[in-house]
Amino acid sequence: MMNKKLTGFLLALGLVLSPVAGHTQQKDTASADSGKGLDRMSKELDLSADQRSKVEAILETEKSKVEAIFNEERQKLQAVQQGTRASLEGVLTPEQMSKLDQKMRENAKNAPKKK
Secondary structure, three states, X not given: XXXXXXXXXXXXXXXXXXXXXXXXHHXXXXXXXXXXXXXXXXXXXXXXXXXXHHXXXXXXXXXXXXXXXXXXXXXXXXXXXXXXXXXXXXXXXHHHHHHHHHHHHHHHHHOOOOO
């Protein structure tokens, strides 16, 4: 029973940790995708060159705002994670913390990758 609770906790903790690590890896892909999206939008809406440049500026502004929100949320998540880790270090032995760290690394490595 205790092992199932620990496994559940580790999985939940891994889910909290995954978005923070995964977001930075997704940035490059998102940039390429946004360029393709603008191309597709231009074709589908038959945008003029002037409209395309204005739409591109709007989307760049939006992208900056969204990125700022993600950065703020990432910092909040990291603060929560650090607090959780400090609390766990106050309860678990160094050996248990080592096992926990190893299990979290395994969970992160085996987590499904977001596209």
